[in-house]
Amino acid sequence: MEKQSEGIKGIGWKMVVRFLIFVVLLPFVLFVAAGRLDWTMAWVYIGIHVAFTLISRLIVLRSSPETLVERARAMQADDVAVGDRFMVVIVGLFGPLVIWTIAGLDDRFGWSPDLSFLTQGIALLGVVLGYVLGTWAMVTNAFFSSVARIQEDRDQSVITGGPYRIVRHPAYAGGVVSSIAMPLMLGSFWALIPSGIALIFLVIRTKNEDKMLMEELPGYADFAQETRYRLVPGIW
Secondary structure (H helix, E strand, O other): HHHHHHHHHHHHHHHHHHHHHHHHHHHHHHHHOOOOOHHHHHHHHHHHHHHHHHHHHHHHHHOOHHHHHHHHHHHHHOOOOOOOOHHHHHHHHHHHHHHHHHHHHHHOOOOOOOHHHHHHHHHHHHHHHHHHHHHHHHHHHHOOOOOOOOHHHHHHOOOOOEEEEEOHHHHHHHHHHHHHHHHHOOOOOOOOHHHHHHHHHHEEEEHHHHHHHHHOOOOOOHHHOOOOOOOOOOOO
16 A cells, blocks of 8 residues: 555656646647637537546546556656557657647637537536546556557456446447547537547557467457457457
8 A cells, every 4th residue: 555655646746747638728729720719619618628637537547556656657668569559659649639639720710610519418427437437448458558568567457347248348339439529519520530440449459469368468369258349249
């Protein structure tokens, strides 16, 4: 318990700074690109984004604080799967920034036809569903790292409960749902293009991570027999 507390204290300020920069400030590129602040759906999206990110971290801070320590230090680990740091940057940072920028520019210049309130409302629900899946996966999995690696230092084991009964990579599944829904929620068909490219990288990352787990994590192959699909139930 003392080591956990020391670990949290050691990276606490870093987590706060990262949260403020990557979660709170970066999405405001939507308003910069759009050239206005009176964009209701953008505010709603940022509210969802910040709320679910904050809630998930607070839950994990209480139930499994060592998971936050792992996530904060994961990029510096020596045993990260080959190429996964690149995937983290593309899928987790560069992809969203491009999507937000295109959506904002689309709002400014009116490239896409107006979407109905119903369409945007359904897309909003899709975004929420995606974040729910990601949050559920994070609070269920005590080994929920930000990179693909076998956490031998933490005696990693296979997680089979919660959303992992549905697909083997539920957080990525949530990312698929929210990445498709978010451009539509923001009224931008054009933002679906970078979103689709980001999803290709996400599928590749899922495939690579699943292969690594199958080969290196004891019990994962048996888990794969029980939970057959990686990302989309009934499809893959």
